[in-house]
Amino acid sequence: MLKLFLWLRYLQKKKIVFLSFAAVALSVALLIVVASLFTGFINAFERSAVEMIGDVVVSPPTRFPKYPQFIEQLERLNSVKKATAVLFGQGLLHLGKGDVRAVEIWGIEPARRAEVMDFKSVLLRQKGLPGQPSFEVQGQPGKIGGFVGIGVLAEPNEKTDEYDFKEAEKMTGRQVVLTTGTVIENKEGQQGQFKRKTVEFTIADIVYSGVYYSDKAFIYLPIEELRKVLYPNEDGQAAKQIQIKLADGANVDAALAQIRGVWEDFASRQLGWDSYLIRSTSIETAKQMQSQLVAEFRKQMGVLLLIFGIVSLSAVLLIFCIFYMIVMTRQKDIAIIKSCGAGSGSVASIFIGFGACVGVIGSAIGTAIGYVITKNINVVEQWIRIIFGLKIWKSSIYMFSRIPNEVDWASAKFIVVLAVIAAVVGALIPAIVAAKTRPVEILRYE
């Protein structure tokens, strides 16, 4: 009770203590915002990988046929919900006068893809329509349809970094020419010849995922049509990769082991592959595929937080100075308390407790400020653009259209605990000085 009374009294009399609240709050807010933005970016990066290629990816060293049988066997596993095949290529897309773009071509099965990842929601025209997505061109049955990333067709506005969706949707129904190529084997043993292949297709829909690179460079065609272009001399289906969605709650390691078992069995019996090719097949989660980059991002975050953390140590010095000043100016109070029977430990605990209070209250204010700034970071960025004409966040640089704005509570808790400890450390020496006060000397009448 006495401690509380003294704390409130020091707060009332020594308004300078509020500076220590402000310093702790500022440091905590800055660290929480930095940690949250970085963690949000990393999470968005990992999430975008999963949304792009599923939970698990099977990537053999070369394309393989009979993928529907493999998918069927996979979907019999309890840990696998759905799987879909993909075929890759690269090409040049001719959009109009002088307008040629280098693109990555994905041959997909859109209906299956929509079940493995949320593919339908990225299609501008079909996302609001019932049923599964398809390559059908409205009013032009029999035409080869394709999906084109919005960034292939248009650039985002220089100032707002936003696409004009209405203008982009007008491009559906347009016919475009894709040039790709393949090496045609002439005779056995003879070196193949590179042959150009052109595909005319109609834009059936526009893709907007919010991930700059995939919107900028990807087009999607029916997997069978792409197979006919790339491998015209082959019969049957071909795929380069299988993308898998795991069942809810599935154990990832167990699922990977099961999938590898099914693959080894399929590759040896159905494809007749040797053990080298089978072992060379990469089967990993989307997160594992991004792990090197993610580790690098986390390292950068750690270094930045360390730098700001070191600078924020000056808050410890501030608390030390303020508490030292309080102890020096309140020596008579301390002497009277000790003369009434309070022990040195008790006196020290008053100031250490007060320091902890400064840490707790300062952290609470800092957490609140950090939360508000993080949650409204996109609004803040917009206001900076309007007031200063400075566009800080650009999707072409930072990958995503919007700044991830989720608070990382795990980091926030860690930062708050560190802030409280730092405040206690700052109050430690003044507390010891206060504890060593000798009432006889302080209260002597001279």
Added chain:
Amino acid sequence: MHEIILAVRYLLRRRITYFAVLAVTLCVFIVAVVMTVMTGLVNEFKQKNHNFVGDCVIGTESLVGFPYYEDFVKILDGCDYVGAVSPIIKSYALISQTGIETGRNEGVEIMGIEPGRHGKVTGFGGTLSYNKEDVSKAFKPAYDPNLAGFVAGAELGRRLGIQGGYGTAGTKVLAVSCFPLTAKGTLARAGTDLVNTKTFYYSDTSQSGLVYADGSMIYLPFEQAQLLCGMNEPVKRTSWLYIKFKPGVKVVAGCEKVSLLWRDFVKERSGQTQADLLDKVTVQNWKNYRRAFIAPVEKEQVMMTVMFGLVGITTVFIIFVVFYMIIGHKSKDIGVLKSIGVSNMSVMRLFCEFAFLIGLLSSFAGLFGGWLFLLEINKIEGWLFKHFGFQLWDRTIYAIGDIPNRMGFGVAAVIALSAIIVCLAGAFLPSRQAAKLNPVETLRVSQI
């Protein structure tokens, strides 16, 4: 005089001052190290971009290009402020390695250059692996100089399997396919194959340090690129002209002169075949041309500075508290000073000089510590990498060499000045309070 004496005295005698010095020194040290590294990286990046394009760039983003460039090059060659000019073809192509896994091809950007000219305008020669000394041989494969060679961006070369020396890479053959475009931007050779394809043989690798160029660009001989893109007839076209000014010519002034020259050139050519393409051509300096790449890194530098500014507010608080304490203890001294005739302004000046001394001392200590740390930063990183596998920037991901460690005088001066201003800002209110102290009240018997 007494102000300086008292300021020094307070600095040396009041131990609490050491905390203020420590706090400011710590901030100055961190800011000096971080800003030196950031500034070094930004400057390195800008320099790489400058080396990539020369001083001035004339051209159009359209893949159609513009005609009559040879005449304008002759005019520029005759100017006394122009050092060299290099015409550039830029377009997109599909490349395929013959004899490799069927169906594997890749979309790349092609850059058609005349290596001799290009080496004089840009730092292209210095980026080559084998023909640094004689850039004119860039497109001559070592095993057969008569073949049409290509130079691969370093990262693209790695993806194509070009590793190690000539022995392993020498037989790399690429089929390069382009869309030939007419001057109106439509596809040439309509009704036929729609594309032009030619075979090129590996001759060299270029490591410019720019991720985009090294990752997705191949360099071809200018005439071959012109043929592939259909820009050789009926009137020859090019995409860009890169210009290097002579030493001593300022870039902005040089670009203005070139801009005026170009305006007159366009006027003279109006009415001629394909002259409408000249209207889409712009003249810009290298910074404007590369602003899409440079602006983001400059913006990050500004953001970092602003964030350090926010954290530096705590330092202001510390100075404030320290001065508040000192003035609280020295109220009698101030009373004595004022009673013997020292003015309010003089008292205020005393504490401001005290704050200035703290700022100055801390800046020197922080900058010296930062300079020492930066001298050894690469060795420290090397040691950490050797023993703990820790590298500040993974060199397999980032196109960075050594960490920049040269503290610029400008950066140091700005940091020192900021530290002094922070100290003065923190000391302002307490100094004003000290100046307003009434000697009658402070020297009253009950107070003494």
